[in-house]
Amino acid sequence: MRSVVGLLTIWLLWPLGVAAKEGEGVDYGSRWNMTTGVTELSREVHSLHMIIFAICVAIAVVVFGVMFWSLIRYRRSQNKKSAHFHESTAVEILWTAIPVVILVAMAVPATATLKKIYDASESEVDVLVTGYQWRWRYEYLNEGVSFFSNLSTPAEQIKNQQQKSDTYLLEVDEPLVVPVGTKVRFLLTSNDVIHSWWVPELAVKKDAVPGFINESWTRIEEPGTYRGQCAELCGRNHAFMPVEVKAVSQDEFQQFLAQKRAQAEAEKASESKQWSKDELMAKGEQVYATYCSACHQPQGQGLPPAFPALAGNANMIEASGLQGHIERVLYGKSGTAMPGFAETLSAADIAAVVTYERNAWGNDAGDVVQPETINTMLGGEK
Amino acid sequence: MQMQTEHAHEPPRGWMRWLLTTNHKEIGSLYLLFSLAMLFVGGIMALIIRAELFQPGLQLIQPEFFNQMTTMHGLIMVFGAVMPAFVGLANWMIPLQIGAPDMALPRLNNFSFWLLPIAFGLLLSTLWMEGGGPNFGWTFYAPLSTTYAPPSTSFFILSIHIAGISSILGAINIIATIFNMRTPGMRLMDMSLFVWTWLITAFLLVAVMPVLAGVVTMMLLDINFGTSFFNAAGGGDPVLFQHLFWFFGHPEVYIMILPAFGIVSLIVPTFARKRLFGYRSMVYATASIAILSFTVWAHHMFTVGLPLAAQLFFMYMTMLIAVPTGVKVFNWIATLFRGSISFEVPMLFALAFIVQFTIGGLSGVMLAIVPADYQYHDTYFVVAHFHYVLVPGALFAIIAGVYYWLPKWTGFYPSESLGKLHFWLSVIGVNLTFFPMHFSGLAGMPRRIPDYALQFADFNMVSSLGAFIFGLSQILLLIVIYRCVKGGKPAPAKPWEGAEGLEWTVPSPAPLHTFEQPPVFDPQRDSPSRA
Amino acid sequence: MSGSYYVPAASHWPIAAVVAIALMAVGAGNELAYGRGGMLLVFGLLGIMWVIFHWFADVVRESRAGLYDEQMDRSFRQGMGWFIFSEVMFFAAFFGTLFYVRAFALPWLDGEGAKGITALLWPDFTASWPLMSPPSSEVKGPTGTVDPWHLPLINTVLLISSSVTLTLAHHALKVDKRFTCLNWLGLTLVLGAVFLVVQGIEYVEAYQQLGLTLQAGIYGGTFFLLTGFHGIHVTLGAIILAVMWLRLMNGHFSGHQHFGFEAAAWYWHFVDVVWIGLFLFVYVF
Numbered sequence A: 001m002r003s004v005v006g007l008l009t010i011w012l013l014w015p016l017g018v019a020a021k022e023g024e025g026v027d028y029g030s031r032w033n034m035t036t037g038v039t040e041l042s043r044e045v046h047s048l049h050m051i052i053f054a055i056c057v058a059i060a061v062v063v064f065g066v067m068f069w070s071l072i073r074y075r076r077s078q079n080k081k082s083a084h085f086h087e088s089t090a091v092e093i094l095w096t097a098i099p100v101v102i103l104v105a106m107a108v109p110a111t112a113t114l115k116k117i118y119d120a121s122e123s124e125v126d127v128l129v130t131g132y133q134w135r136w137r138y139e140y141l142n143e144g145v146s147f148f149s150n151l152s153t154p155a156e157q158i159k160n161q162q163q164k165s166d167t168y169l170l171e172v173d174e175p176l177v178v179p180v181g182t183k184v185r186f187l188l189t190s191n192d193v194i195h196s197w198w199v200p201e202l203a204v205k206k207d208a209v210p211g212f213i214n215e216s217w218t219r220i221e222e223p224g225t226y227r228g229q230c231a232e233l234c235g236r237n238h239a240f241m242p243v244e245v246k247a248v249s250q251d252e253f254q255q256f257l258a259q260k261r262a263q264a265e266a267e268k269a270s271e272s273k274q275w276s277k278d279e280l281m282a283k284g285e286q287v288y289a290t291y292c293s294a295c296h297q298p299q300g301q302g303l304p305p306a307f308p309a310l311a312g313n314a315n316m317i318e319a320s321g322l323q324g325h326i327e328r329v330l331y332g333k334s335g336t337a338m339p340g341f342a343e344t345l346s347a348a349d350i351a352a353v354v355t356y357e358r359n360a361w362g363n364d365a366g367d368v369v370q371p372e373t374i375n376t377m378l379g380g381e382k
Numbered sequence B: 001m002q003m004q005t006e007h008a009h010e011p012p013r014g015w016m017r018w019l020l021t022t023n024h025k026e027i028g029s030l031y032l033l034f035s036l037a038m039l040f041v042g043g044i045m046a047l048i049i050r051a052e053l054f055q056p057g058l059q060l061i062q063p064e065f066f067n068q069m070t071t072m073h074g075l076i077m078v079f080g081a082v083m084p085a086f087v088g089l090a091n092w093m094i095p096l097q098i099g100a101p102d103m104a105l106p107r108l109n110n111f112s113f114w115l116l117p118i119a120f121g122l123l124l125s126t127l128w129m130e131g132g133g134p135n136f137g138w139t140f141y142a143p144l145s146t147t148y149a150p151p152s153t154s155f156f157i158l159s160i161h162i163a164g165i166s167s168i169l170g171a172i173n174i175i176a177t178i179f180n181m182r183t184p185g186m187r188l189m190d191m192s193l194f195v196w197t198w199l200i201t202a203f204l205l206v207a208v209m210p211v212l213a214g215v216v217t218m219m220l221l222d223i224n225f226g227t228s229f230f231n232a233a234g235g236g237d238p239v240l241f242q243h244l245f246w247f248f249g250h251p252e253v254y255i256m257i258l259p260a261f262g263i264v265s266l267i268v269p270t271f272a273r274k275r276l277f278g279y280r281s282m283v284y285a286t287a288s289i290a291i292l293s294f295t296v297w298a299h300h301m302f303t304v305g306l307p308l309a310a311q312l313f314f315m316y317m318t319m320l321i322a323v324p325t326g327v328k329v330f331n332w333i334a335t336l337f338r339g340s341i342s343f344e345v346p347m348l349f350a351l352a353f354i355v356q357f358t359i360g361g362l363s364g365v366m367l368a369i370v371p372a373d374y375q376y377h378d379t380y381f382v383v384a385h386f387h388y389v390l391v392p393g394a395l396f397a398i399i400a401g402v403y404y405w406l407p408k409w410t411g412f413y414p415s416e417s418l419g420k421l422h423f424w425l426s427v428i429g430v431n432l433t434f435f436p437m438h439f440s441g442l443a444g445m446p447r448r449i450p451d452y453a454l455q456f457a458d459f460n461m462v463s464s465l466g467a468f469i470f471g472l473s474q475i476l477l478l479i480v481i482y483r484c485v486k487g488g489k490p491a492p493a494k495p496w497e498g499a500e501g502l503e504w505t506v507p508s509p510a511p512l513h514t515f516e517q518p519p520v521f522d523p524q525r526d527s528p529s530r531a
Numbered sequence C: 001m002s003g004s005y006y007v008p009a010a011s012h013w014p015i016a017a018v019v020a021i022a023l024m025a026v027g028a029g030n031e032l033a034y035g036r037g038g039m040l041l042v043f044g045l046l047g048i049m050w051v052i053f054h055w056f057a058d059v060v061r062e063s064r065a066g067l068y069d070e071q072m073d074r075s076f077r078q079g080m081g082w083f084i085f086s087e088v089m090f091f092a093a094f095f096g097t098l099f100y101v102r103a104f105a106l107p108w109l110d111g112e113g114a115k116g117i118t119a120l121l122w123p124d125f126t127a128s129w130p131l132m133s134p135p136s137s138e139v140k141g142p143t144g145t146v147d148p149w150h151l152p153l154i155n156t157v158l159l160i161s162s163s164v165t166l167t168l169a170h171h172a173l174k175v176d177k178r179f180t181c182l183n184w185l186g187l188t189l190v191l192g193a194v195f196l197v198v199q200g201i202e203y204v205e206a207y208q209q210l211g212l213t214l215q216a217g218i219y220g221g222t223f224f225l226l227t228g229f230h231g232i233h234v235t236l237g238a239i240i241l242a243v244m245w246l247r248l249m250n251g252h253f254s255g256h257q258h259f260g261f262e263a264a265a266w267y268w269h270f271v272d273v274v275w276i277g278l279f280l281f282v283y284v285f
């Protein structure tokens, strides 16, 4: 018995100790309540939340108050004989009517806020947000700019082999950049399963449904970085597809667009050049870490049987050959978790990652793939 | 098989007896034991989830297994633990409370029960199949559950079909029993509230389980036969899946709470030694909840992008449900008011039910407010809401019912001291587990994730500790039941001073066959609605 | 036995049915998921038929032995009634699907209504019903649709008349005209069988000439979902009626004691009503 108590005490005290020293992590303004956020609507939603919360607490206080008072006042030792009344239409009507009134009082502000949220008209920037297993793609409509946004937390942190950063699981390689003070409309859809795009500080949460488009909008008031997560179960890496939104001034936003366009140009150009093996390996390592290591693991050791090892994988290097290897990466394998990357990655990325896989972690196929080869295989699709 | 011409017959001996039994008490016990087993299986899965969530980072299990655990935990608790527990109680108590010798269709009853072990055996076996078990949540949204699902999904669908058939047949049996087997003189408005709530629950079951069967059938076709019901490429819509699912799913959550209301409505008057306040309004409230429950399903889909008018409609209807539910809560409290209240274990669980269910109900009303639900949806705030209505709600009511009727089933009182220990550990554990989830949810923690950002760490640690306390204290429940079956303080026919109802007129333990002659029922004296 | 209740004896059939269903489910699951297990599925199905036959035979025997009182009879009636209600809800899910697709999903995909912005994804798509070209070119739509005024109309006439003949049979039975009843019931069966044959012809035409298949987008899907499950129910209903015909032959029913017959009739009328819904919403409108 003593040891049980001792054990329980340790259990109970330990988290408190941890809690005291653990101050890390971003929070959305509060660690235990809804954030007020950074838009007019988010503040309205927050105050709506606080109102209904207060009403509910008040109801609870009254209801539980009467209940506990009765329990104490009329316990058997205090009241040997119970009363006999057992119905009253008047009281029933009364306590039907009062809740109705309270509910109407809640419904009125809720309806008003909801109507505002539904008015996505007159937007100045339109972003098409597409969910993929497990990354987001952002496309600025009519700007010719689009890119993928991936989790950038290293696998070592997830596996507790490395100190976790403050933005653990809430950080991406390329955040969505939007201008402040501007009505930004999001058009949400998905490429595979249902995802949900959520940024608490914008009070925007909307499902991305494959084949359909949902609308939502925001007008951010302060520059800053706002983080969120996918909020609809979308498969194994559902916990690992964060949203990061950077709100910047109009000028910076225009610069950002220009820079993205230039980057895309450079990318295109680089596809026709001949790459050195070192260049490919360096780029490949990066691509691998972002797109492949979640399943095939950082050192290519895989997680058999679910995810095959790529290090020392004779099948990949010899049996299927270079051609087979590239095809597997481009088109994936249906019925398994292996996705196709033809749409997600550029030709240079694919050339690089395949080269990397064939020559890293003790693999020594020795062959080098050029982006051109990939483009030829894709038959100029890109 | 030889033809039976006699209706009074000796049961077969040995284990065959349990396979063949058509006796409502034996089938009731089977249901209850099955449900207890499933509670532990589902509970252990919950503990695996909580262990992984004890700290940020992936430590014990991989994400795909985590998703399977979440899915199986939800399915097993809902379809395997809570629903069968209520059916078990219905089997045991409805015939006793209406003065019937058995259920209306005893062989069907046996069939309904034995389908369950098959369904759940099949479901659990998928965990060991190639590609793993179902991993798309207990709500199995398409296309994650169709195009992107593991091959074992076909087994999952068949097991849902079988469990569904079991529920439908069980419900039909209960309706026929209540309509047809009441002792002469007992009108509908003379029935105990447990019978009433079950009657209404059975209607809900017959109305919505077929819709679930329909929707999983459409999944099966999408997966195996190339139809495109939930695929826009062919003109379908993934959101259609959700409409169909929640048309079943929302009434389903009331299926899990209405019989609980019934149990509490019996226990509270017994230990307050005062008649239930507002019997009629209780019946009307239950019926209103059931009817309204068909008009609120899309409150689970506020973020899928419904048209504004639909959002408003479903918000208002959902809020309305608070009204009849409030009536129930107020009636219970009015029953306590000026009673003579004692705190035996069943009463403790029933009182804890009232408080904690109301907490869950109030957070439900918050969820109904669409703009706020944009922030709550798919976070731990929702997880907190539904565990409050389901665990200290439905589950506590079941446990209260078990403590209340154990003397009738076994002939012995359950241990009062162990029962109280069980109660207090459960209350502490359950609140430690689920209360912090409100906070982590509001702070922004999504549900169904095996790993989370650092700011959620503290509350998760508390939740996990609470879960182990709560889980381990359920071992006490096993011990109490086991000891009560073996012996203890002998219970008279009516073990609780203030209890009313026909079930207390038969000896404890209730003999295998009761009421072979209809009991006398005088509404003037025996009806809960008497003047 | 008056003043007491009848409680049926324990029976082996429920548990045998459960075993057969388990076999069938394991077989079907394996077949669908991994392409193995067909034999088990067949065994399971045969087992189920075998059990049903014997279970009902027992019930018939007990009923004929006069074991069942009026209360038992009412339990059977209510059981059957609520079972049919559950079937109504099963079909309601499918009709709901049809209405949802036509009223919401397709217009949205085509750019109309609250979610019309969706048309960005499907610039070439035009909504129509029956849907001939689905949004994605990867899904091949049908080339033609079933003309409601040929085979389906014939089928409607067949089923409605079968309901009439069945009612005539019932009336005959009530006044103990067994021979007349047998004739009308036989005619009902023939009408039901012809219906199934016509439906079969329609399916063959749909697959071979109209490209109307399960895979042909949402039109094909809802078409076969609704008509297919209806067809299965007609088949079941016809089997039940056939059994009733045999029982009638063997003199099982009397003018005041024929619940088995009535239950079969309820079921048949229910299937008929579903067909009228189908005829209107799947074929005509």
Ligand code: HEA
Pocket (backbone or CB within 6 Å): A059, A063, A098, A099, A100, A102, A103, B139, B253, B254, B256, B257, B299, B300, B318, B319, B321, B322, B323, B325, B326, B327, B329, B357, B358, B359, B360, B361, B362, B363, B364, B365, B367, B368, B369, B373, B376, B377, B378, B382, B385, B386, B389, B390, B393, B394
């Ligand atoms: C037993 C089960 C049960 C019960 C009884 C309820 C009861 C209610 N639920 Fe809950 N709910 C679930 C089980 C249940 N729920 C589950 C399992 C889910 C999640 C499913 C999933 O996604 O996995 C869910 C999710 C859920 C959502 C979706 C949230 C989301 O995903 O974003 C919503 C939204 O409206 C909701 C609302 C309600 C409401 C308004 C009630 C009402 O019935 C509550 C009424 C009760 C009271 C209000 C308290 C007593 C009343 C008074 C004291 C009177 C005075 C009160 C007022 C005037 C406010 N529930």
Ligand code: HEA
Pocket (backbone or CB within 6 Å): B039, B040, B042, B043, B044, B046, B047, B049, B050, B070, B071, B073, B074, B075, B077, B078, B082, B136, B137, B138, B139, B383, B387, B390, B391, B394, B395, B433, B447, B448, B449, B450, B463, B467, B470, B471, B472, B473, B474, B475
């Ligand atoms: C009636 C239904 C019911 C019940 C009783 C419970 C009970 C519990 N639930 Fe569950 N839960 C759901 C219904 C229910 N749940 C549903 C529907 C979901 C949604 C699923 C989804 O998202 O799809 C869910 C999801 C869910 C989650 C979210 C998972 C996620 O989003 O990823 C969590 C997390 O903490 C959780 C925890 C618990 C805990 C700790 C209990 C505890 O109350 C359990 C108590 C434990 C026991 C009773 C076990 C007793 C066992 C022993 C005593 C053995 C001891 C052995 C050892 C310690 C080795 N549940």
Ligand code: CUA
Pocket (backbone or CB within 6 Å): A131, A134, A194, A195, A196, A230, A231, A232, A233, A234, A235, A237, A238, A239, A241
């Ligand atoms: Cu994407 Cu969850």
Ligand SMILES: [Cu+2]
Pocket (backbone or CB within 6 Å): B249, B250, B253, B296, B297, B299, B300
């Ligand atoms: Cu609901």
